[in-house]
Amino acid sequence: MKFSNGFWLNREGVASFSPEEVYSTSVKGNVITLNTPTHKINHRGDTLQGPNITIKISSPIPDVIRVQSFHYMGIVDRGPKFEINNCTDTKFDIVEDETTIKLTSGNLNVKIDKKKWKMEFLNKEERLTYSGWRDLSYVKENFRGIAYDKGALEDTYMREQLNLSVGELIYGLGERFTPFVKNGQTVETWNEDGGTSGEQSYKSIPFYISNKGYGVFVNSSDKVSFEVGTDKVTKVQFAVPGESLDYFIINGPSMKEVLERYTTLTGKPALPPAWSFGLWLTTSFTTNYDEETVTSFVDGMAERDLPLHVFHFDCFWMKDFNWTDLEWDSRVFPDPEGMLKRLKEKGLRICVWINPYIAQESSMFQEGMDNGYLIKRPNGDVWQWDMWQPGMAIVDFTNPAACRWFADKLEALLDMGVDCFKTDFGERIPTEVTYFDGSDPVKMHNYYTYLYNKVVFDVLEKKRGKDEAVLFARSATVGGQQFPVHWGGDCSANYESMAESLRGGLSLTMSGFGFWSHDIGGFESTSTEDVYKRWAAFGLLSSHSRLHGSSSYRVPWLYGEEAVDVVRHFTKLKASLMPYIFNEAYKTSKTGIPSMRSMVLEFQDDPAIGYLDRQYMFGDSILVAPIFNEQGVANYYLPKGTWTNFFTGEKVDGGSWRKETHDYMSIPLMVRPNSIIAVGSENRKSDYDFAQDVTLKVYELEEGKGASATVRSMNSEVALEVSAMLSKGEITIDAKGVGKPWSLVLVGVQNVEVVEGGSFVIEGSDTKIFPSSNVGKLVIKLK
DSSP states (O other): OOOEETTTEEOTTEEEEOOOOOOEEEEETTEEEEEEESSOOOSGGGGSSOOEEEEEEEOSSTTEEEEEEESOSOOOOOOOOOOOOOOTTOOOEEEEOSSEEEEEETTEEEEEETTTTEEEEEETTEEEEEEOTTTSEEEEESOOOHHHHTTOOTTEEEEEEEEOOTTOOEEEEESOOSOSSOTTEEEEOOBOOOOSSSSOBSBEEEEEEETTTEEEEEOOSSOOEEEESSSSTTEEEEEEESSEEEEEEEEOSSHHHHHHHHHHHHOOOOOOOGGGGSEEEEOOSSSOOOHHHHHHHHHHHHHTTOOOOEEEEOGGGSOTTOOSOOOOOTTTOSOHHHHHHHHHTTTOEEEEEEOSEEOTTSHHHHHHHHHTOBOBOTTSOBOOBOSSSTTBEEBOTTSHHHHHHHHHHHHHHHHHTOOEEEEOOOOOOOSSOBOTTOOOHHHHHHHHHHHHHHHHHHHHHHHHOTTOOOBOBOOBOTTGGGSOOEEOOOOBSSHHHHHHHHHHHHHHHTTTOOOEEOEETOSBSOOOHHHHHHHHHHHTTSSSEEEOOSSSOOOGGGGOHHHHHHHHHHHHHHHHTHHHHHHHHHHHHHHOOOSEEOHHHHOTTOTTOTTOOSOEEETTTEEEOOOOSTTOEEEEEEOSSEEEETTTOOEEEOSEEEEEEOOTTOOOEEEOSSEEEEEOSOOSOSSSOTTTTEEEEEEOOOTTOEEEEEEEOTTSOEEEEEEEEEETTEEEEEEEESOOOEEEEEETOOOEEEEETEEEEEETTEEEEEESSSSEEEEEEEO
16 A cells, blocks of 8 residues: 655645654553654643554563554454463563664574664564654644544554665565565465466565665565565555554564564464375366265276375255255265265375355355354344355354364264365455454454464364374465465466465465365366476475366376376475475474475575576475476576485586586486485375385585484474584484384495495495394495
C-alpha cells in the first residue's frame, strides 16, 4: 500500500504522523516504554494535543527484539493471535543517557536517538537496518484534521519503513511464485486460491529475511501490505490496518540462524514419518475411478518395478455434491474397509482428500447447523455460497465442540485404515461473518488455515503418535510449518509452471517451512512426455514426491516406456538416499532450517548466488539443478570448491557457471566437498533400517577439514556417527554407534596404500573400505 506521492508529499487526503523525539521513558520488567510525540515539544503548550505514538520494546528470546507501536491503546484486540514462544528469562540490557537509549539482547542491539528520532538495529556494532525520520508513522486516509476527525477509526494504518542497504536483497513472505528476490514487489499477505501463475498465494507469511543476515516478522494475521523498495526504493515498508503495529527484528548474523530463531518464536516443523518420503500416487481429481481402477494402478506400478509408498484418493472418494461429508461413496466404493485392507496388504499407506467446506447436501450440514459448528453471518444465519459446492458452509474451528466433531469423524477414517489426509483449501474464508469465539473475521481470513490444519494434525498425532503424523496441506499461515507437508498448489503442465513452482517452494522455505512438495507433471492439463520425465527427476529430488493431476491420470506408462524407466530410476535413487535424507529432515525438525533450501541460504557470502532460483540444495551437501527445457540443457552455478557428480564421479571446480546436456536418466546432482553421503542398502522403500549395511561415501576431503555423517533409525535415534579428517596424507575415520555393519567409499580416490583397522579394494576410480570393527577408528594411509 503506497501512501507517498514522491519523496516529499503524501497522496492526496493522506496524513501521516511520525515520532519527532522521545519525550519520556519507563521500564517495567523486561519492557521499556517510550512516549514519542509526533511534533517537537518546545514548551508546555505543545503537550496539549497529539497524536503521540507509544512504543514498547522487549526481547522474547536472545537476539530478537520486539517493537510494538500504538496510536490508540484502548482498542480491544479480539484476536486471533499467532502463538509466540517467549523465554521469560531473556537477558535484556538497557542503558540510557540524555540523548540515547541502547537496548541489548544477545548480539542484537537497538539504539534510539531521543532528540531526533532514529531507531537503529545492530549486530554488535554493525548496522543491519534502521527506522528514521517519517518512517514509523500513524497514517490516516481521508483526513480532515484532528478537531473534525473525532477519533474515527476508519481508514487508519500503522506503518514502518526499514532501510534497505546497497546490494541488500529480500526473500520470503510465504510461497510466492513471482520473482524469488522480492525487491521491487508489492506483496500483500492475504491467502487466496489462485494457482501458481500470479501474485496470489496460498501461504502468506508476514516474515522476510535479508541477505544482510536479519529477518523481520510482522506479528499480524491481518492483511499486511509490504512495499519492498517500491514506495521508497531504499525502504521496506509494511503497513497494517488499525491503531497498532507489532514486529520483531531477528538477528543472524547468518540467514540460517535467522530461520532458527524465527521458528523458535513460531514453532519448529514436525518430523514427517520415513514412509512419507517415498513416492505418492493419486487418483487425480476429476478422473473416473473405483477400486478396480485403483488396483490396476497399484498393480501396474508393481509389475513395472516402480516402488510405491502412498496411495491417495482425491475428492471423489466422497459422493458428488456432498463434499465434505467424510463418508465413502458407496456407489463406487461399496467395501471401503475391505479395499483399504487389500491395499495395505500390498505395503501401501493411504491418504484421502478433505477440506473444511460442508456442502448443503452433506450429512454434516444439518448436524453442523443444529449444533452451531458452522461459521455464521452477523444475523445468526449460517454463512453459505455456491462456490465449489452448492450451498456450502464452513466449519467454525474457533468452537472447541466443532473441532471435536470434525476430529471424531477423522478418527473413524483412521480406524478404518486411512493413514493421513490431504488438507486442501482453507483460503477462501469470508470476512462478513461472526465466529464462535468472537474473533475478528478479517484477521481470521488468514489465520483460519492454522486452526484447520492443527485440528487434523492433532488427530493424527493422537492416533498414530508423534513423528507419525503427516499432512499434504495447501494453505498456511505463520506457525503452519509445524504441520508438514505443504505442496505448491495448482500448477500447469509445462516448464514455465515447473519453474514457478520451484520459485514458490524456495520462497516458502525462506519463510520458516521445512518441507515442500509439488505435483509431478503439473496439475492442470496433461504434460508432454518430455515435461513429465524432467519433472519426475525434480519431484523425486524434492523432500516429498507426488504424482497427481486434474483431469488425467499420472501413472508413468501413460507417458511412454521411458517415463517408466525414469520414474523407477529416481524413485530408487531417493530410497537409497534415505539415510541422508532422513537425517537432514531430523535436523530440520530441530533447527527449522529447511531440508530443501535456496542457494543463498547455504552460501550467503557468495555474491553470485543472490538471484538463483532454478537450483537448490537438498540438505547440507547435495546440489540439484532441474532441467527446464526439451533440449535437456542445464545451466547452473557451482560455488567455490571441488564438487563431485553423484552419478559419474566427475570432479568439477566451482566458482563458475556450468552448461551441460543431460539425458532423461540424469540431472545435475553435485556433491559438496568435505561431505559424507550415507547411502542405504535398500532402494525399494523409504522406511527401512537405514544403518544396516549402509555405505558412507566420502567426497573430496580438503587438508585439515573434517566431514561427518549421522545415520538414524526410523525413530530418530542415532544408529551410526562417522567423522573423517584428512591430515598429512592420512585419513582418520572415527565411528560410533550400535555396531551394525557398514562400509566406506572414498569417491575418486585410488592412492590408498594401507588401511589400519580394515581392508580395502579398488573399484573403478573409487576405493571401498571394510572396517574390521563396526565401531572405533580407521587410519587410511595414502600413497
